[in-house]
Amino acid sequence: MVETEQQSSESSHAAIRTVALLLMRHEIRNLRRWFEEFDRDILLPILLGEIAMHNTGAFEHASANGNGGRNGRAEEGLPSSPDAWRTCTLRPCNAYSIAAATGLPRETVRRKIVRLVELGWVERRGNGHLFVTEVAFDHFGKVLTSRELSEVIETADRARKLLQE
Template sequence: MPPPVLPAPLHNAPQDNGPSGSDARRVLRSVALILAQHEIRSVRRWFEEFDRDILLAILLGEIALHNVGALQHGLARRGHNGNGHDEADSEDVLAEAFMRKMNPCNAYSIAAATGLPRETVRRKIARLIEMGWIVRNGNGHLYITESALAQFGALLSSSALCELLETADRLRALIEGPAA
C-alpha cells in the first residue's frame, strides 16, 4: 500500500524551514484523531435517531441520495412512470410533481448500492415506510418523504452542521500550521 499523500501545505513545505517528516506524521495523526472523534459523534447521533438501528440510517441515506441526487445534478426525470401516475395514499408524501422530478430507486438497486442482502433491505424498507420516512409507489419505486426531509434537514442544519464546520476549522488550522 503506498504511503498517504500529505496535504499540500505539508507535502510542498521545504524541508529546511517547514515541518519535518515527524512533524508531518504528528499532524496527520492529529487530523485522523479529530476526524475519528467527529465520525463517532455523528454515528452515535444517527444510531439514536433511528431507534438504535444504524442500517435504517444507511438505507434512508442511500434512498435520499438516489432520489435527490438527480435534482442536484440537473438529471431529474421528465414525464412520468408507467401509467403516468405515482400512486400514494399518505398525506406525508412529497407532492406528486416533485416525486416525478426525483430519481426513483427500488429495493434491488439499494441492495446493490449497499452490498446488503435483498431480504434485509426489504425488511428495513418496510420499517422506514412504517416510520413515514419513505414511501413506495405502485411500481415499487421508493421515495423519501417530506417528513424525513424536514426531520433530517433540521438535524443537519442544527448542531450537527455547526460541529462539522468547527471540525473543518480545527483541521484546517492543524494542516496549515501557525501563521508566519
C-alpha cells in the first residue's frame, strides 16, 4: 500500500513538472511575440496592458458589486458585443497610477507612455488621463484571437490531460 502511494505521488509530481514545462514554453513563445510586436521593448506591452486594465476596471467593479454578471465573475460583466466597447465609459488612469501598479520608476513609465502615444495605442486626454485607443483594442484583439487564443486553449487542454493521467 505504501509503495502504491509513493508511486502515485511520484507520478503526480512528474505530471506537475511536465505541465510546468508546457506552460513555460507557452509563455516564452508569447513573450517573444510581444517583444517583436512592440519593437523589441518588453515594457511596452506590460504598460499597455496595465493601462487597459485600469481603463476597463469599471466592468470588473460593476460585476463584483452585482451590477453585471450572474455569479459576480468579472468576465460575465464585460461587454459582449463589439458596439458595447465603443460606447462604454473607460476609467482614466495616469502615469503615476501605472508606475505604482507596475513598480517601475515614474520617469520610465512616462517615457514609455510617450512611445505608446506615438504608436497610436494610447491617447492622453486632459489632466494627463491615459486611455487605450480603439486602434489598440482592435489590433491586439485580432492578434489575440487569431493565434494566441487557440494556443491557450490547446495548452490548457494538454495540461488538463496530463494532470488527469
